[in-house]
Amino acid sequence: MKYIDEFRDGEVAQKLAIAIRREAQAGRRYHFMEFCGGHTHAISRYGVADLLPDNVKMIHGPGCPVCVLPIGRIDQAIRLALAQGVILCTYGDCLRVPASDGLSLLKAKAQGADVRMVYSSADAVALAQKNPGRQVVFFAIGFETTTPPTAVAIRQAAAHGLKNFSVLCCHVLTPSAIASILESPEVRQWGTVQLDGFIGPAHVSTIIGSRPYEFFAEEYRKPVVIAGFEPLDVMQAIRMLIRQVNEGRAEVENEFSRAVDRNGNLKAQQLVGEIFEMRKNFEWRGLNVLPYSALRIRDQFAEFDAEKRFDLTYEPVPDHKACECGAILRGVKRPQDCKLFGTVCTPENPIGSCMVSSEGACAAHYTYGRYKDV
Amino acid sequence: MSKTRQAYVRPLDIKHGQVEMAHGAGGRAMAQLIDELFARYLGNEFLAQGDDGALLPAVGEGRLVMATDAHVVSPLFFPGGDIGSLSVHGTLNDVAVMGARPLWLSAAFIIEEGFKLADLARIVQSMASAAKAAGVPVVTGDTKVVERGKGDGVFITTTGIGVVAPGMELSGRSARPGDAILLSGTLGDHGMAIMAVRESLGFESPIVSDSAALHGLIAAMRASGAELHVLRDPTRGGLATTLNEIARQSGVGMMLQEKALPVNPAVAAACEFLGLDPLYVANEGKLVAICAERDAEMLLAAMRAHPLGVQAAIIGRVHADPQHFVQMTTGFGGKRIVDWLSGEQLPRIC
Numbered sequence: 106m107k108y109i110d111e112f113r114d115g116e117v118a119q120k121l122a123i124a125i126r127r128e129a130q131a132g133r134r135y136h137f138m139e140f141c142g143g144h145t146h147a148i149s150r151y152g153v154a155d156l157l158p159d160n161v162k163m164i165h166g167p168g169c170p171v172c173v174l175p176i177g178r179i180d181q182a183i184r185l186a187l188a189q190g191v192i193l194c195t196y197g198d199c200l201r202v203p204a205s206d207g208l209s210l211l212k213a214k215a216q217g218a219d220v221r222m223v224y225s226s227a228d229a230v231a232l233a234q235k236n237p238g239r240q241v242v243f244f245a246i247g248f249e250t251t252t253p254p255t256a257v258a259i260r261q262a263a264a265h266g267l268k269n270f271s272v273l274c275c276h277v278l279t280p281s282a283i284a285s286i287l288e289s290p291e292v293r294q295w296g297t298v299q300l301d302g303f304i305g306p307a308h309v310s311t312i313i314g315s316r317p318y319e320f321f322a323e324e325y326r327k328p329v330v331i332a333g334f335e336p337l338d339v340m341q342a343i344r345m346l347i348r349q350v351n352e353g354r355a356e357v358e359n360e361f362s363r364a365v366d367r368n369g370n371l372k373a374q375q376l377v378g379e380i381f382e383m384r385k386n387f388e389w390r391g392l393n394v395l396p397y398s399a400l401r402i403r404d405q406f407a408e409f410d411a412e413k414r415f416d417l418t419y420e421p422v423p424d425h426k427a428c429e430c431g432a433i434l435r436g437v438k439r440p441q442d443c444k445l446f447g448t449v450c451t452p453e454n455p456i457g458s459c460m461v462s463s464e465g466a467c468a469a470h471y472t473y474g475r476y477k478d479v
Numbered sequence: 480m481s482k483t484r485q486a487y488v489r490p491l492d493i494k495h496g497q498v499e500m501a502h503g504a505g506g507r508a509m510a511q512l513i514d515e516l517f518a519r520y521l522g523n524e525f526l527a528q529g530d531d532g533a534l535l536p537a538v539g540e541g542r543l544v545m546a547t548d549a550h551v552v553s554p555l556f557f558p559g560g561d562i563g564s565l566s567v568h569g570t571l572n573d574v575a576v577m578g579a580r581p582l583w584l585s586a587a588f589i590i591e592e593g594f595k596l597a598d599l600a601r602i603v604q605s606m607a608s609a610a611k612a613a614g615v616p617v618v619t620g621d622t623k624v625v626e627r628g629k630g631d632g633v634f635i636t637t638t639g640i641g642v643v644a645p646g647m648e649l650s651g652r653s654a655r656p657g658d659a660i661l662l663s664g665t666l667g668d669h670g671m672a673i674m675a676v677r678e679s680l681g682f683e684s685p686i687v688s689d690s691a692a693l694h695g696l697i698a699a700m701r702a703s704g705a706e707l708h709v710l711r712d713p714t715r716g717g718l719a720t721t722l723n724e725i726a727r728q729s730g731v732g733m734m735l736q737e738k739a740l741p742v743n744p745a746v747a748a749a750c751e752f753l754g755l756d757p758l759y760v761a762n763e764g765k766l767v768a769i770c771a772e773r774d775a776e777m778l779l780a781a782m783r784a785h786p787l788g789v790q791a792a793i794i795g796r797v798h799a800d801p802q803h804f805v806q807m808t809t810g811f812g813g814k815r816i817v818d819w820l821s822g823e824q825l826p827r828i829c
Contacts, residue, residue: 106744106747106748106751109751113810113811114811115738115809115810115811115812118811118812119812122812149815150809150815151809151810151811151813151815152808152809152811152812152813152814152815153811153813154813155812155813155814156811156812156813224678224753336811337811451821452818452821453821463754471818472816472818472821473815473816473818474815474816475816476802476804476806476814476816479802
């Protein structure tokens with residue numbers, strides 16, 4: 106496939122692997138976090154880790170939209186679908202995330218809830234237009250990449266004067282999550298998690314640009330390399346991070362220059378700003394409550410805010426006691442360190458959210474890499 | 480034309496009519512539907528017996544294979560086929576990959592009240608031509624009608640019977656370390672053809688289902704003289720799931736070569752677009768063959784010489800592995816597991 110195969114070329118990968126091996130200094134250990142689930146998936150699916158020398162380790166980060174969604178938010182969506190009888194539509198990954206009472210959206214569907222999978226927010230608006238007699242709620246999740254489409258959906262709904270469309274907004278912000286990891290005691294105080302740099306998000310950065318990461322490079326002295334989601338992108342980013350570490354630099358570099366620039370997509374940012382504003386607090390799975398880390402719908406568009414339309418309140422729900430998703434999302438533990446991994450918690454029967462989405466660290470390791478554990 | 484048929488007041492209005500509850504009630508309306516639609520297109524000496532079951536001749540040597548498959552595909556019509564042809568191919572292939580020569584089919588229809596007779600006729604005709612092309616008659620059947628809203632157009636369950644020649648031993652338990660794994664053609668065409676229609680993806684060149692009867696290809700493979708151990712058609716769950724089933728049944732591991740996997744570029748693009756992996760997407764006209772290593776090239780040549788195996792490839796090897804992992808050397812040069820399909824990737828695909 107043109108424009109894709111070039112970034113998955115095995116021969117180029119071997120050459121890059123040799124270069125990485127040459128440049129990684131023998132006496133040094135390199136620990137890099139790939140923030141995004143998209144990178145986690147690429148690393149696992151293409152076996153990138155097999156091409157890295159032993160002293161270069163990748164730590165999976167929290168950039169998987171489904172993984173950071175707390176149980177309480179899924180519960181809200183399930184309640185809307187079961188008790189309020191709305192058509193609840195959302196992206197496919199969301200459907201299997203375990204919630205309270207042994208439910209998930211998919212299980213609620215089996216109980217009679219009208220839950221639909223959509224590929225885009227536009228599909229959700231179309232559903233509302235097709236079903237004027239029903240309330241349609243779009244359960245909007247994701248980082249900055251999926252936020253502009255949700256904004257467009259709300260604007261369209263407003264333009265069409267739709268009275269039966271609303272959004273349960275759970276959009277979260279990448280920089281807050283990175284800051285929370287860098288501020289965590291494991292990284293900052295105790296040093297139990299060695300973190301020498303970040304592979305920055307690909308798609309998120311097409312929206313927000315590379316500028317927001319400059320703070321992390323300067324303030325925390327951590328190199329950041331923004332990389333595309335193809336495996337060669339990841340390899341090249343790792344090489345660039347190794348160079349920064351070797352040279353004692355902590356800068357924001359852009360491997361994904363074919364799509365990302367410093368300022369990002371200003372039009373999208375403007376649109377998001379028009380529809381959304383910061384939430385004071387938002388609970389993340391694994392990262393707890395983070396201030397100014399998520400978005401809510403502005404009052405001007407309140408009629409499209411499902412939380413207001415259906416008078417929803419948020420109740421936090423603790424995770425399963427033995428589930429290590431929280432620690433895994435912060436890079437403190439690896440999937441195979443969790444007692445539940447692969448025994449109680451499997452993709453068929455996930456206990457924690459990291460086992461659900463293909464971008465989740467546990468699902469990626471279970472699906473692609475668990476042969477290494479035996 | 481039979482005498483009973485002449486007794487009907489008016490012929491079925493296939494062009495404008497629709498299925499009514501009476502068409503499944505066992506009375507005259509049902510008899511008329513059977514006569515004017517099912518018997519008309521599917522007719523053969525066994526169906527013409529008109530009894531509760533088909534009286535079939537004894538098969539001489541060999542053992543019988545029986546397989547059944549319910550078809551609930553949505554949409555009913557898709558590029559490359561429809562539920563009618565699919566219901567013939569699906570079951571025939573289940574019989575054929577057992578090493579059997581398929582002999583007879585049965586078909587049970589569950590039809591939703593209000594379903595257009597024109598669509599039903601189209602489906603039955605398609606079924607008839609698929610059965611005819613395969614040389615396997617539909618010898619008995621059943622028709623039920625459910626109330627509007629209680630079905631989704633039409634569901635078709637077919638059962639096939641075939642005969643396995645003496646000495647033919649094929650089973651998912653027979654893969655052995657060292658064996659070669661062959662695939663008869665491109666991955667994921669059926670699943671993506673359905674998906675493209677359902678999601679109105681509107682690709683410039685439509686993806687066409689690979690729905691086809693495989694027993695001709697299998698006969699050619701057997702004629703090659705290669706020592707076949709396992710044959711299976713990777714339908715729902717795709718190649719990945721089929722190989723995992725075999726690995727578990729045989730108690731072995733497998734190593735695939737990603738670069739060797741044939742995928743139609745349009746399917747690869749559609750999968751990329753939807754975030755799907757062709758390894759998990761359904762096929763309806765492909766088979767996996769596991770054979771003795773020394774015969775692999777010979778078998779490959781025989782497959783490629785058949786129209787349904789032109790793009791056949793040797794995709795991997797069987798090895799000893801107590802964990803029964805199916806693994807793959809990625810095109811990128813790393814290794815990974817090719818796991819069972821988890822959950823439901825694409826519902827109502829066949």
